[in-house]
Amino acid sequence: MATAVVIGGGASGLASAYYIQKFLPQFTKVIVLEGSNRLGGWVNTTQNPDGSIFEHGPRSLRPVGEQGSNTLQLAEELGLERDILPIFRSDAAAKNRYLYAKGKLCALPNSLMGVVRTIPPFSKPLIRSFALEPLRRRSKTPDETIHSFFSRRLGGEFADIAIDAMCRGIFAGDCRKLSIEACFPPLHEMEKSHGSIVTAALFGSKGAKPAPSGLAKKAAEEKWASWSLARGLQQLTDAMADAVMSRPGVEVRTDSRCIKLEPKENDKMLVQTNSDSITADLVVSAVYSKDLASVLPNAMSDLKEDLSSLPAVSVVTVNLEYKDNVLPVKGFGHLLPSSESGPILGIVYDSCTFPEHNRRGAPDSTRITVMLGGSWFNRLLGRDGELPSGQELVWLATEAAAKHLDIKAHPIRSQAMLQKECIPQYRVGHASWLRGVEEKISSARLPLKLVGSSYRGPAINDCINNARKAVLSLKQS
Ligand SMILES: Cc1cc2nc3c(=O)[nH]c(=O)nc-3n(C[C@H](O)[C@H](O)[C@H](O)COP(=O)(O)OP(=O)(O)OC[C@H]3O[C@@H](n4cnc5c(N)ncnc54)[C@H](O)[C@@H]3O)c2cc1C
Known part of the structure; x- marks a missing residue:
């Protein structure tokens, strides 16, 4: 009998628990620990008494790409199909x-x-920037800021106004500090492979993507731009919580904070909460990296330091x-x-x-x-x-x-x-920071998986898809 403990009951933690019970039957016990008194994390919808809805966190999801299709498949599995509110292109x-x-x-x-x-507010037609983009030189550095990437490729004014504002909208962050490689991996890759984002968009190979099925297919056919749910996006995390709690062997505890994580012999970890201790064969951390750092033992000072350095x-x-x-x-x-x-x-x-x-x-x-x-x-x-x-x-x-x-x-x-x-905030060098963190976990032989918005994308689609991939990586090994 193997036990998995998921720390954090936000979208990433709930998705991790969902995929563990779906793909890893060896874990007969799955415990989700949520430190606060509610599930969902930053996904937070207020239903006002007269029916109006206030979203305090995410409000819409995109249906495209592997991540978008995966969330739609999850919504389908959760029986949410009828409650989807699409926005058409x-x-x-x-x-x-x-x-x-x-x-x-x-x-x-x-x-x-x-x-x-x-x-x-632009002083010249944008077509000039796009027409000249294929002529711009590739970067010689492995990573750079989003601002410098777009200034090089599409001009300073475009970066100062459009890209600056877009990064404030997506990351609430400063494009002069954020990493192009970590925040926009496809654009970074397009420059590396084709020398130009315009050329790659027009002529690049689209790759052999699996044909979408079910809701993702419907979304593609009907040209959805994004979607939400009838009761707001918290309906998604509520449905994930209901699904995992309905499974035998899965326990979701609120007001249950992980306060200490300690490696034990036989590749196990001791998870201490505010009320008891659990010996786990697998720990999935679905909390902000700084929160994970705060529960690791002082003997792991290198890893703690790395994890707490992410702003x-x-x-x-x-x-x-x-x-x-x-x-x-x-x-x-x-x-x-x-x-x-x-x-x-x-x-x-x-x-x-x-x-x-x-x-x-x-x-x-x-x-x-x-x-x-x-x-x-x-x-x-x-x-x-x-x-x-x-x-x-x-x-x-x-x-x-x-x-x-x-x-x-x-x-x-x-x-x-x-x-x-x-x-x-994924600053320049984030991808190599993440490699370093994962190497330290692996060389310490910790049965610990990292998911959540600190690592490979903060969008809900990323959080859910990365939870699925983390769980599937254990199925293959
Ligand atoms: C204002 C805002 C708008 C956004 N808009 C969008 C959008 O439109 N589209 C989109 O895709 N994304 C959006 N996002 C991003 C997205 O909401 C988040 O990145 C995502 O919800 C993060 O989920 P998570 O589960 O990784 O982390 P969290 O939601 O942070 O969940 C972590 C959970 O762990 C708990 N926890 C922490 N420490 C411990 C501990 N020691 N023990 C137990 N539990 C602990 C916390 O209480 C929390 O519930 C938005 C975010 C914000 C804040």
Whole structure:
């Protein structure tokens, strides 16, 4: 009888437990330890009493690629098919994205005309950058920042505005510090293999990908751009939790923090929680790497030091709901490049992307989420380093909505939430850092697998797919 312990009950931990019970029957006991009183981690949806939904963490998933197909397959296995809310590529919420720069809301090009003409905030047509890209030299370094990669390939202005804002939207991070190799592995690979991302996109071999089946096939045929669920994305982690808890031998414990991990003889580990100790044949760490470092013994100081060196940024989300349709445009939302002063990263137009999540009987109500902080969290802090109160954060967000979107109405509902160290930052050299960490684990013969947003991508699709791969790697060995 073998025991697996999964530390962390977020998307990665729940997916790990799901795949262990699916693929590794030798583990007759699977215990998920979640330190807080709820499952889901950063996946966190509030259902308001009148039916409106506030997402405090992730709000939509992409259906494409191996990772996207895998999550759709999981959704299918969990019986969520009927509750899927797709956004089609032809929808305004998929086509229209905006930048707020130099005091103006600017639509990003979504057609050929848009790249041929000069459109603000850019000073020249974007087609020039793309036409010249195949002529740019390859990098000679194994990794570099996202900003330097795009400056080299598509020009400084494109990197300063579009890429800078995009990285704030995806990673709440600074493209002048983040790694191209770790954050955008396909683009890094395209340059390495073809010398150009444009050439690789146009003429590169698409590789022998397995034909999608089931929901992934439907998503491809119907041209979905992204999707959510009828009760918000927490419905996915709730369904994963229900599925694993319904299996014999699987135990999911909340308010159960791992406080110490210790290697034992015979390649086992002792997992100490706040209430008992478990001898495990396999430990899956599905927590932020710094949290893992904090429970390892001092004798593993090298590994502890490595794991605790990965930085993560904090984000404040402010969800606002207005009575009527107060948005002047239709689209996914807008982002601000870091050259705009202030703590606002961007605003997501939730009621435009998922009107199904508006409150009952009020299809024209508006829900938006204002994102603040990230790598620029100190712009939020007062003179003595204090964070504004919840009320002040709502006021800051409401002011931003008024300034960027000319929304004069007052929100009828609001919720501000601080998400501390929620998005790990993959700095230049992250991939070699990860290799070093995994080598140390392997040479210490620890029965320990690393999954979660600290390592190979922070998107939910990455977290779930990497959990599956980590589990499958044990099946083959
Ligand atoms: C504001 C925001 C917006 C986002 N938007 C998107 C999006 O639109 N699309 C997308 O794909 N992704 C998005 N993400 C990223 C995605 O939500 C996260 O990367 C993902 O949820 C991380 O899941 P995880 O399970 O790896 O980690 P976590 O969610 O951090 O889960 C780890 C869990 O471990 C627990 N824990 C920690 N220490 C211990 C311990 N010692 N013992 C036991 N338990 C412990 C924690 O309480 C937590 O529940 C967003 C993230 C944020 C914060």
